[in-house]
Amino acid sequence: MSTLRALAAAQAVAAGVAQPVATVRHLHLSTRPLVLVPLAMAGEANAPLAAMVGTAPGDGRLLIVPQPRNRDQRFAFAAELAATVLPYVAAHRGANEAVSVDRGRDVRYRYLDAPQVLVPNPAGVTFLRLLGRSTRFRRVDGDYPVPMEVPLLGRWLTFFAERAEQPGSSALLAMTQALTLHWATGQSAVEDLHLPALLGWIAPPAGLTGAEAAARAEDPAVCPPAGPATDPGFDNRLLAPAIEAYTAAGDDEAARVEAYARLERLLRDQLTPTWELMWRGLGLLRALPPGARVAGRWDGDRDAFTAHAEHVDDGGAPQPRRDGAVAAAARLHRLERAAATYAVQRAYDDPLVMAEYRLTGEAFVGEVVLADPARVDDSGRRPVLRPRIQLVTTEPVLVPVGASLSSPARPGQKARVVFVTPVADGKTEVVLELSGGMGRGLTATPGSVPEVGQRLCYTTLSEAYVPSGAFPAVEETPWTHGGPPGASPLAAVPPVVDPSSAGRAAEVSGAVEPEPDPDEEWA
Amino acid sequence: MTSSEQRLATIRGGVPPRRHNARTIAALTGNPGCTRRAVLDGAGVDKPLLAERIGFPAGFGQSRFAITRGNAFEAQVKADGGAELLRLVAERLGVPVPAVASWTDLGDGADAVDREQRSAALLAAALPAAMPDAAAPEAASSDGGRADEQVRPDEPAALFDHPLLGLDVAGRRVHLEPDLVAARLGGRFHVVEIKSFPVIDGQADPAKLAAAAVQSAVYVLALRELLAGNGHDPQLVSDEVVLVCPRDFANQPVAHLLDVRKQLLVVRRQLDRMARLDTLLTAVPADFTADPAADAATLVASLSQVPARYAPDCLASCELAYFCRDEARGQTGALGRPAREALGGITSVDEVLALAAGDRAVDPEQAEAAALLRAAARLRADALGASA
Numbered sequence: 001m002s003t004l005r006a007l008a009a010a011q012a013v014a015a016g017v018a019q020p021v022a023t024v025r026h027l028h029l030s031t032r033p034l035v036l037v038p039l040a041m042a043g044e045a046n047a048p049l050a051a052m053v054g055t056a057p058g059d060g061r062l063l064i065v066p067q068p069r070n071r072d073q074r075f076a077f078a079a080e081l082a083a084t085v086l087p088y089v090a091a092h093r094g095a096n097e098a099v100s101v102d103r104g105r106d107v108r109y110r111y112l113d114a115p116q117v118l119v120p121n122p123a124g125v126t127f128l129r130l131l132g133r134s135t136r137f138r139r140v141d142g143d144y145p146v147p148m149e150v151p152l153l154g155r156w157l158t159f160f161a162e163r164a165e166q167p168g169s170s171a172l173l174a175m176t177q178a179l180t181l182h183w184a185t186g187q188s189a190v191e192d193l194h195l196p197a198l199l200g201w202i203a204p205p206a207g208l209t210g211a212e213a214a215a216r217a218e219d220p221a222v223c224p225p226a227g228p229a230t231d232p233g234f235d236n237r238l239l240a241p242a243i244e245a246y247t248a249a250g251d252d253e254a255a256r257v258e259a260y261a262r263l264e265r266l267l268r269d270q271l272t273p274t275w276e277l278m279w280r281g282l283g284l285l286r287a288l289p290p291g292a293r294v295a296g297r298w299d300g301d302r303d304a305f306t307a308h309a310e311h312v313d314d315g316g317a318p319q320p321r322r323d324g325a326v327a328a329a330a331r332l333h334r335l336e337r338a339a340a341t342y343a344v345q346r347a348y349d350d351p352l353v354m355a356e357y358r359l360t361g362e363a364f365v366g367e368v369v370l371a372d373p374a375r376v377d378d379s380g381r382r383p384v385l386r387p388r389i390q391l392v393t394t395e396p397v398l399v400p401v402g403a404s405l406s407s408p409a410r411p412g413q414k415a416r417v418v419f420v421t422p423v424a425d426g427k428t429e430v431v432l433e434l435s436g437g438m439g440r441g442l443t444a445t446p447g448s449v450p451e452v453g454q455r456l457c458y459t460t461l462s463e464a465y466v467p468s469g470a471f472p473a474v475e476e477t478p479w480t481h482g483g484p485p486g487a488s489p490l491a492a493v494p495p496v497v498d499p500s501s502a503g504r505a506a507e508v509s510g511a512v513e514p515e516p517d518p519d520e521e522w523a
Numbered sequence: 524m525t526s527s528e529q530r531l532a533t534i535r536g537g538v539p540p541r542r543h544n545a546r547t548i549a550a551l552t553g554n555p556g557c558t559r560r561a562v563l564d565g566a567g568v569d570k571p572l573l574a575e576r577i578g579f580p581a582g583f584g585q586s587r588f589a590i591t592r593g594n595a596f597e598a599q600v601k602a603d604g605g606a607e608l609l610r611l612v613a614e615r616l617g618v619p620v621p622a623v624a625s626w627t628d629l630g631d632g633a634d635a636v637d638r639e640q641r642s643a644a645l646l647a648a649a650l651p652a653a654m655p656d657a658a659a660p661e662a663a664s665s666d667g668g669r670a671d672e673q674v675r676p677d678e679p680a681a682l683f684d685h686p687l688l689g690l691d692v693a694g695r696r697v698h699l700e701p702d703l704v705a706a707r708l709g710g711r712f713h714v715v716e717i718k719s720f721p722v723i724d725g726q727a728d729p730a731k732l733a734a735a736a737v738q739s740a741v742y743v744l745a746l747r748e749l750l751a752g753n754g755h756d757p758q759l760v761s762d763e764v765v766l767v768c769p770r771d772f773a774n775q776p777v778a779h780l781l782d783v784r785k786q787l788l789v790v791r792r793q794l795d796r797m798a799r800l801d802t803l804l805t806a807v808p809a810d811f812t813a814d815p816a817a818d819a820a821t822l823v824a825s826l827s828q829v830p831a832r833y834a835p836d837c838l839a840s841c842e843l844a845y846f847c848r849d850e851a852r853g854q855t856g857a858l859g860r861p862a863r864e865a866l867g868g869i870t871s872v873d874e875v876l877a878l879a880a881g882d883r884a885v886d887p888e889q890a891e892a893a894a895l896l897r898a899a900a901r902l903r904a905d906a907l908g909a910s911a
Contacts, residue, residue, distance in 0.1 A: 001859070001861040001862050001864075001865045002865060003865045003866065003867075003895060003896070003899045004899050004902065004903055005862075005865070006855075006858065006861075006862040006863075006865035006866045007866065007875070007879060007896065007899045007900060007903060008903065009858050009862055010855065010858070010862075010866065010872045010875045010876055010879075011876065013852075013853065013858070013872045014872060014873070014876055020907070023906065023907065041588055042586035042588040042589040042592075043586060043588045043589030043590070043591065043592035043593065043719060044588070044592060045720075045721035045723070045769060045771070045772045046721075046723075046772065130723060133723060133724070133772075134771075134772045186858070187835075187857075187858070188835035188857065188858050188859040188862070189835070189859055189861075190835040190836070190838065190839075190859070191835060191838070211852070218582075220582065230586070231582075232584035232585055232586040232587075232589075233582070233584055235586035235587055235588055236584070236586065236587045239588075240587050240588070321724045322724055322725070351905075351906040352903070352906040352907065354906070355902040355903060355905065355906040358902055359895075359898055359899055359902055365905075395898075396898075
């Protein structure tokens, strides 16, 4: 946690209300997002219990599974969910635009808009990922057929879940993450995972402090958990008898209808508060102006959406259970690049994020006191325009001489550090030599060189394009990574787990497992 | 009764001590620096009741569905005398699957002490065949009707269902019941833990996996003490635990090995600390009480005399956490350890804000933190002002 964020949290404690940690919105919000609040059955492997789904606050559709241990009912639920999700996805496959690639030598197309799914918390993202995993390999024929649309739903849910891993993507957002990206509460990160408590801090009801609102939100009787896990008390007192009544009804049509209605009522009561909080959270986020680079990142989501839609159209295979060695390395590389770009873009978009880098000495803001816009370096083969400016700053400057800096205000211009000279009163003089973004001749175009009196931020963070790494073809997987697939003598090594190892999910087995059987049970 | 035990009984009040189990012992490793917790758990105080009495009831409960599912899965895995289980465990350990194995159900019997003795005798008798002292004919007779046979070196594997093990926690005997102990597979004892959380594509929920590892470590420790107590090498109990979970979304069980060496160290250290409660008790005021029969105000006043070390993680593992959190309000630790560190280790929120505002005389040892906080406050104000 950065000191600035921790300080904001301390201020939130004192003020009794959450404090902003961003001045702009760092994520894209669709005009018509699909809000999805899932509930899962305790103890089961990601068995859906209910969901509320829809694209408008007054239009939440309730789906329930009256007997979550019943496989057919689970797939019926998946089919019902697909009936909402798939048309929503398809609705974004309208007009497209041409994008030039390969420096204009080629062109590709991408849809003008892309679907966006919002869930309450990271556990909701995990739920969708596992629901996608449990449905995308299902067969619509054979011994255990599932409805047509179920495997397709699984592939799209997997698409969203994989996008959610990509830093800066807005295709699938967890509301708690989206909110904590912009506000710091006076509670811990663990407590921030509880959506009602988090919103209690950000927008407490009149007459309550954030802490009081959050404490109230912790009582499951007042405020049901935002899922997918349900409150054990609710399970034991209300849900279990209702499910038993439904099962006991058997073929008695009247009793079954009544039991179903009772279950529906119970689950609606559990889901509705979270459903409303989702739209409130969305409203709070919409009130923030979007950052300048948010649209650019959304372009990436549109690209990914277009590519996946085409992959599905072309009869491509569903996403594999596990990546092979080359695909895993490429994915890791892609995610690392995305994380680095996202960090830079957020800092460039938002002075409050840049302040974190100023505090650690990776950026500084200074006033231009001298400028030589006409300076030409003629020491090389050809004379080049290399203006110099001198800034004075009160902030610590930890960048070394020779480092290449850039300014969010002038992202196309590079500034090489020539001198760093500490002077009196804790101030520092920095001389920078500029290159780029000043026209083609030996005279800078007007306004392209900072003028005396301007206050500017310079940072080591760079938006410059970093070419992506090269990876071998799958059949050329090096022996260090298990060799080409198919011949894998290393797979026989017995796996041993270190449960304390960090990571998104603890790895329990290194063994290569076969693709799941088409008749793999889901119960 | 020693003076310490007398003290603990007084603290607890007129109720019998709450019994520990593997889960509560595992939870002890969560926040080892907390004196309040060590004293209360050492005394066997009924913490859920205590928390309720002082107005901070803890919402710890388990869903009926989860319990049902857990029991059903365990029963399924152990069906047919554990034939399927034996195959899973043997294959995971990389040893040939034995054609026969004895199955001893130690889960019955009301009297814990009796059960513990029976389990101890049978387990000690089932030492791996390679060990010379494994040949105890009278024990062999009790596991599976081979009374007249001589014990041979290629003796079949033995599975013990729900043996009852003992472990000393804070000077008291605690009874522990692992799901299964496999003997004479791969030449060692293995603790087998059956959990109903799924392993999907080789990955399990990290939190559940970590909890299972600590819990299993408690069993390994108890089993090792049993062997050591009988003069055998405690290392005969493997520090790799076999975890049996449902695979993917099916009910089909799959076995994995969990290396619990690290957890063993942690549990051992905490148990040693609990055994030295006398030292901790010297720092506890003589009139300290956690007797749920006392009135709430007395209890709150009493509890506040024994320092807690609240961290947000406590909320998941300690019934008293909501009380401690309320008490820690206004402290940076309540925001989480990372926040406290990012604030230069300053304890109180008020102090942080005073240092950040620069309107407080700074102790020399706080100079660095103060400079950091002032710079942070200035930058924050600058950025928020610039955007406004």
